[in-house]
Amino acid sequence: MKILVCISNVPDTTTKVKFKEGDSLFDDSGVQWIINPWDELALTRAMELKEDAGNSVNEICVIHVGGASADATLRKALAIGADKAVRIDACPADAYHVAGQIAEYLKENPFDIILSGIESSDYNGSSVGAMIAEFMDYPGISSVTSVNLDDDDIQINRAIPGGKQVLKTEAPFVAVVQKGIAxxxxxxxxxxxxxARKKPLEVKPAVELEVLTESIKFELPQEKGACKMIDSESAEQLVELLKNEAKVL
Amino acid sequence: MNFEFTEEQLMIRDAARDFAQRELLPGVIERDEKAIYPTEQVKKLGELGFLGMLVGLDYDGGGMDTISYVLAMEEISKIDSSVSVIMSVNNSLVCWGVEKYGTEEQKQKYLKPMARGEKIGAFLLSEPEAGSDATSQRTTAVDMGDHYLVNGTKNWITSGKTASTYIVIAQTNPELKHRGINALIVEADSEGISVGPHENKMGMRASDTHSVMFNNVKVPKENLLGEEGFGFKFAMKSLEGGRIGIASQALGIASGAYELALKYAQERKTFGKEIINHQAIAFKLADMATEIEAARFFCLKAAWLKDQGKPYGHASAMAKLYAAETAMKVTTEAVQIHGGYGYVKEYHVERLMRDAKLTQIYEGTSEIQKIVISRGLVD
Structure with missing residues (x-):
């Protein structure tokens, strides 16, 4: 059984976000890049499945759509334990473009399980996994909190409001994983x-794909206001401030 | 000249940083306060390969260069020097000596388990009457034909109780003075060895520092490291590399304190503005950052020389001297910047200040480094 883990290369979570070219592009100067945290958990679960002697997982491959600047991130995935890395050499335009590139690779190189993080911590698209499933006509399961293999039986838990759903499916399938997967x-x-030095990092040319969306502008969230501490005995002062200063009453 | 780190070196730095943040930061204050040995943390450090990162892959080590070692030591020492001293002694004093001068049998039997982090090594040089003056060894290793008989006391031994493998420096031929000293590998559970109580130290309180006493301890002849009479030179060579480890530790203590002070100075307000906007504090931080960067260059230069196979004893003495003095100065200023908060344990900087003091003392005091450096000036 082979597992493909989709990897986004995202800015470190402590990055001070800035934009350039009229706020139309993310300014990546001086940014430290990391594996998208959700994808890193997906890779961790893939490793656990491979290490479980009862499972038949024999290969973990990580895949990324992007430029050569992501190679360090992919090599970290190899150092963590992936057997192989593939980079589709393209400037990722949107989720449709990324999913389309990965689907084209999958058509030539089939995998049994495709794991994708529920969102990327940069553009927060939350769409690539589901789109890969659609492109490939595979079962696509979202909000996955656990993947367990017992020979050919595949059991998946999904988070639903207030509880969980237990599913069975057959390979190949796409699991969009979230907190709890590892x-x-x-x-x-x-x-x-x-x-990691000795493991393969293949660079594949991108295929021509239509780009469906165009980013126009980014805006940072409004800065948080200063916090005022009101003594618990002073409810009147709190009401006064909410009414006349915050003007929310 | 290339100031860029390789992708691998950066990966090692990040791995050490992640480990320190995730595994060492929780509980570091309690371990220090109660002098609790970091058993679980050292075990994980070994599993990740940090305890034998300088040992070659053939002997189950990480096969890393010394620059990577400096980066890892700095990151781990930012958080917990009690752990990094165990890593430094195991890597650069014990494993290095066995890999460099040991026989194939010694490497198979003793080096491999230490490189894997399954066993810990300790370096037994200091004595009650022989600290900086290492030629005055009172511990004896009398040649009994088929074995050495070891008697004496060793002081201030890092990992003294936890270690399974000791490298013991002892006098075999007193008439030959320092040329009569031998280096022996001694199994810590040998009959006749007893370990003194845990030293109640000012800093690095979680590492286990003990005296070790030898009473008619039989050591097989095949456990001699190098030639007869090589022990003193062996110890000095080991310390040359050990100083890179302790210099990097001092660097980490300084940069850890600096990072905390910088963060605090951006948050703490007095007289209506963050204290970093008061020149008195800003200039302190500027000095701290500059001296830390200089200490880092010293450490990396010594590491680079070692990796290139060039002489590095002079450079490692300079690195140890400068980094230790910087650590003491920077941590003191970090406490000052924190004001009253710096004087309580919760804010970490008082612990870093106590830890910094030891870097000026062990593996050669700052004064001994000046002797090494000044002698090198006229060689």
Whole structure:
């Protein structure tokens, strides 16, 4: 059984976000890049499935659509334990474009399980996994909190409001994973970092695909106002401030 | 000259940073206060390969260069120097010596488990009467034909109780003075070895520092490291590399304190503005940042020389001296910037200040580094 993990290369979560060219583009100067946290958890679960002697998982491949600047991120995925990395050499335009590129790769290189993080911590598209399923006509399961394999039986838990849903499906399928899929991402070991040198990182040319959306402008959220602490005894002062200063009453 | 780190070196730095934040930060204050040995943390450090990162892949190590080691030591020392000293001693004093001068049998038997982090090593040089003056070894290793008989006391031994493998420096031929000193691999559970109580230290309180006493301990002849009489030179060579580890530790203590002070100075307001906007504080931070960067260059230069196979003893002494003095100065200023909060444990900087003091003392005091440096000036 082979698992493909989709990887987004995203700015470190402590990055100070700035835009350029009339706020139409993210300014990536000086940015430190990391594996999208949801994708890193997906990779962790893939590793656990491979390490479970009872499972027949024999290959984990990570895939990314983007430029060469993402190679360091892909090599980190190899150091964590992926067997192989593939980068589709394209400037990702939107979720449809990324999913289309991955689907084209899948047509030539089939996998049994495709894992995708529920969202990326940069553009927050939340669409790539579902679109891959649609392109490939595979079952696409969202909000996945666990994937368990027992020979050919595949059991999946989904988060639903106030509880969970348990599903069965057959490979190949796409799971869009979220919190709970693994406890915490793995730190690459020294040996893993050394071995990553020898593992393949293939760069594939992109296919021509229509771009359906165009980003016009970005805006940062409004800065949070200062916090005023009101003594619990002073309810009147609180009402006064809400009425006359915040003007919400 | 290239100031860029490789992708691998950055990956190691990030792995060390993640490990320190995730595994070492929780509980670091309690471990320090109650002097609790970081058993679980050291085990995980070993599993990730940090305890043997400088050892070659053939002997189950990480096969990393010394620059990567500096980066990892800095990140781990920012959070917990009690852990990084265990890592430094295991890597650069114990594993290095066995890999460099040990026989194939010694490497298979002793080096591999230490490189995998399954066993911890300790370096036994200091004695009650022989600290900085390492030629005055009172511990004896009498040649009994088929074994050495070791007697004496060693002081201030990092990992003294936890270690399974000791490298013991002892006098075999007193008439030859320092040329009569040997280096022996001694199994810590050998008959006749006893370990003294945990030293109640000012800083790095969670690492286990003990005296180790030898009473008629039989050590097989095949456990001699290098040639007969090589022990003193072996110890000095080991310390040359060890100083890169402790210099990097001091660098980490300084940069950890600086990062906390910088953050605090941007949050704390007095007289209507953040204290970083008061020149008195801003200039302190400017000095701290500059001196830390200089210490980092010293450490990396010594590491680079070692990786290139060039002499590095002079450079590592300069790195150790400068980084230790910087750590003491920067941590003191970090406490000052924090004001009263800096004097309580919750804000970490008082612990870093106590830890910094030790870097000026162990593996060669700052004064000994000046002797090494000044002698190198006229060689």
């Amino acid at each position: 406890t915490e991402p793995r730190i690459p070991s020294m040996r893993g970092i050394m071995m």
